[in-house]
Amino acid sequence: MSADAGPPRLDWARDGRDWPNRDASRFVEAGGLRWHVQVLEPTDADAPTLLLLHGTGAATHSWRALAPRLAHGFRVVAPDLPGHGFTSMPPPDGLSLPGMAAALGALLAALGAAPALVVGHSAGAAVGARAILDGGCAPRGLVGLNPALLPLAGLAGQLFSPAARWLGGVSLAPRLFARLGESPAVLDRLLRGTGSSIGEDGRRGYATLVGNPGHVAGAIGMMARWDLRALERDLPRLPVPLLAIVGARDNTLPPEEGERVRQRVPGASVETLAGLGHLAHEERPDLVAARIAAFAAQVGAAVA
Numbered sequence: 001m002s003a004d005a006g007p008p009r010l011d012w013a014r015d016g017r018d019w020p021n022r023d024a025s026r027f028v029e030a031g032g033l034r035w036h037v038q039v040l041e042p043t044d045a046d047a048p049t050l051l052l053l054h055g056t057g058a059a060t061h062s063w064r065a066l067a068p069r070l071a072h073g074f075r076v077v078a079p080d081l082p083g084h085g086f087t088s089m090p091p092p093d094g095l096s097l098p099g100m101a102a103a104l105g106a107l108l109a110a111l112g113a114a115p116a117l118v119v120g121h122s123a124g125a126a127v128g129a130r131a132i133l134d135g136g137c138a139p140r141g142l143v144g145l146n147p148a149l150l151p152l153a154g155l156a157g158q159l160f161s162p163a164a165r166w167l168g169g170v171s172l173a174p175r176l177f178a179r180l181g182e183s184p185a186v187l188d189r190l191l192r193g194t195g196s197s198i199g200e201d202g203r204r205g206y207a208t209l210v211g212n213p214g215h216v217a218g219a220i221g222m223m224a225r226w227d228l229r230a231l232e233r234d235l236p237r238l239p240v241p242l243l244a245i246v247g248a249r250d251n252t253l254p255p256e257e258g259e260r261v262r263q264r265v266p267g268a269s270v271e272t273l274a275g276l277g278h279l280a281h282e283e284r285p286d287l288v289a290a291r292i293a294a295f296a297a298q299v300g301a302a303v304a
Helices: 066-070 097-111 123-133 154-168 173-181 184-192 200-210 213-224 229-237 257-264 285-298
Strands: 025-030 033-040 049-053 075-079 117-121 141-145 242-247 269-273
Touching: 025 097, 033 066, 033 097, 049 066, 049 123, 066 075, 066 285, 075 097, 097 123, 097 229, 117 123, 117 285, 123 141, 123 229, 141 285, 173 213, 184 200, 200 213, 229 257, 242 257, 242 285, 257 269, 269 285
Parallel strands: 049 075, 049 117, 117 141, 141 242, 242 269
Antiparallel strands: 025 033, 033 075
């Protein structure tokens, strides 16, 4: 059973009434969780499956414009990660990187989905990489959008984990952060901090998320248990090609992270998008979709 006690979570009937791509949504029981998953079907029944994995603190709404574009050539599967959005909260270990990767494998098995391509944003790229390394899926390639695949360098890396663990141990933290998130000024400051400029529909989705204590608890719990050292050690044996797409204006992860990834993963390639930030896929979904499609064709993950 899912460990779903704790702060109040989002309610689909209330909070999901105008959720982007709502018609593609379904709820699936897998790995002890009740998952919210969006599946966008292509016109070609033989089209390969593409898996989209959002980052920490986000949900499927972040794919609102990218997923329909990708669905022209793929069967797109996009879940809310454990503890995020409308997916239930797992036990504490289920918010760790290996825990999320294992849960994702259970979801894919329940869906009967075998992704030909995995696309992950920020921490979602790490979940995808861990799932591939652990045998939860076997795609032909991995795309990281501003990927968070390596421990933060310097002082930030030394301070992040202890601070996140401390927050994770404060029971009132989710409610306090959600109360702060209800302020339009606070939300605007958070979004500006990504280096991206997104439309009102995207802002509305993030307002729903950051104002919900249950979702905030999932994001804090994920950060508190996030340890990329094992992934850093294992990345050189990633069995599939990796493309990192990096926004040149990313204020969340320095664009130089792309070069660190390239040095760590043999054969990895990096593409930099000028003028875009950490939410590049929300700013220019057309441009990002074209890059993903080109990479899919390159690695044999697209319809011939």
